[in-house]
Amino acid sequence: MALIHTLRSACGALALGLAFACGAQAQEKPPIKFLVGFPPGGSTDTVARVLAEKLQGVLGQTVIVDNRPGAGGRLATGVLKNSTPDGLTYMVAPNATTIFPTLLYPPAALRYDLLTDLAPVAVVISYPLALVVSSQTGVTDVKGFVEWAKAHPKEAVFGTAGLGGQTHFTGLQFGKATGVPMNVVPYKGNGPLITDLLGGQLASAVMTAGDIVPHAKGGKVRVIGVFGAARSPLLPGVPTVAEQGVPVDSGEAWAGIWAPARTPKAELDRMQAALAKVLAMPEVRATLQTRATLNPDFRPAAELDRLQRKELAYWGPVIKASGFTPEQ
Numbered sequence: 001m002a003l004i005h006t007l008r009s010a011c012g013a014l015a016l017g018l019a020f021a022c023g024a025q026a027q028e029k030p031p032i033k034f035l036v037g038f039p040p041g042g043s044t045d046t047v048a049r050v051l052a053e054k055l056q057g058v059l060g061q062t063v064i065v066d067n068r069p070g071a072g073g074r075l076a077t078g079v080l081k082n083s084t085p086d087g088l089t090y091m092v093a094p095n096a097t098t099i100f101p102t103l104l105y106p107p108a109a110l111r112y113d114l115l116t117d118l119a120p121v122a123v124v125i126s127y128p129l130a131l132v133v134s135s136q137t138g139v140t141d142v143k144g145f146v147e148w149a150k151a152h153p154k155e156a157v158f159g160t161a162g163l164g165g166q167t168h169f170t171g172l173q174f175g176k177a178t179g180v181p182m183n184v185v186p187y188k189g190n191g192p193l194i195t196d197l198l199g200g201q202l203a204s205a206v207m208t209a210g211d212i213v214p215h216a217k218g219g220k221v222r223v224i225g226v227f228g229a230a231r232s233p234l235l236p237g238v239p240t241v242a243e244q245g246v247p248v249d250s251g252e253a254w255a256g257i258w259a260p261a262r263t264p265k266a267e268l269d270r271m272q273a274a275l276a277k278v279l280a281m282p283e284v285r286a287t288l289q290t291r292a293t294l295n296p297d298f299r300p301a302a303e304l305d306r307l308q309r310k311e312l313a314y315w316g317p318v319i320k321a322s323g324f325t326p327e328q
Contacts, residue, residue, distance in 0.1 A: 031062035035091040037073030048092040054278040073097030081112040085260040087267025094255045096165040118258040123299035126254040128232035130209035131225040136200040142244035149180045159205035170250040171206040210293030
């Protein structure tokens with residue numbers, strides 16, 4: 001009996017030791033880093049933090065957000081390229097950060113190649129781009145805005161949160177399609193742009209819908225159309241620009257997650273599966289939709305790769321025809 005008791009004690013101690021060792025090993029997993037190329041508080045940062053919080057429970061691993069603002073997100077992309085491909089570093093970024101710099105800057109200036117230096121992981125959200133007008137124009141729809149712009153050519157400009165992105169080139173496409181060449185007025189972000197819209201100093205803007213919808217409730221601005229093939233589920237009452245007679249469909253904006261090239265497939269698959277699980281959570285979907293007017297839109301790596309190649313092919317001729325060249 002004493003021998004049996006001793007063996008049981010030894011086995012119990014061994015099991016306890018193994019459990020402790022396994023628990024310690026789990027706790028010692030190094031943290032995963034989400035690079036974000038913008039300051040805290042914006043929509044991309046919001047997405048990264050919402051996902052990071054829930055991924056920790058799914059992956060059993062700490063996930064931290066590392067903001068690296070600068071150069072319209074190109075700084076963070078460069079950091080990602082040079083990171084060790086071990087499944088511990090990813091980047092959360094909108095298509096404006098990845099697609100447009102690739103088309104605007106020569107390889108020597110960019111210092112990374114989207115298709116060879118970055119590994120696609122998943123699309124995580126999509127969101128509508130909107131045509132917004134000041135209520136001082138008296139405009140309520142796209143047809144009325146075109147008529148107003150023709151009657152007020154000097155005032156017929158559109159604001160955008162910086163040059164060289166999707167909102168900039170979408171606005172140029174709109175002007176071309178309507179026969180009203182509209183000059184762009186660039187702002188350093190949507191904050192000052194919204195201030196001028198609300199104050200009536202700016203007649204119109206092409207911008208992310210989520211940033212202006214809360215202000216539209218006050219009646220000083222109107223969202224008169226969205227750019228896309230179909231109405232956004234986030235703004236079902238707002239018709240598309242195309243269905244109002246202007247054949248411009250630049251698609252919705254979106255954000256995805258990338259890893260450094262040569263990251264092991266097992267790590268990419270692990271993160272992709274975790275993202276699919278998190279984006280299916282009702283509380284995550286509700287948070288993204290209500291806090292930021294963002295549509296949870298999980299699409300796996302293969303679809304992200306097809307999407308970015310499709311957009312490179314679509315926007316290349318548009319940018320070339322515009323004659324726009326960014327400052328180096």
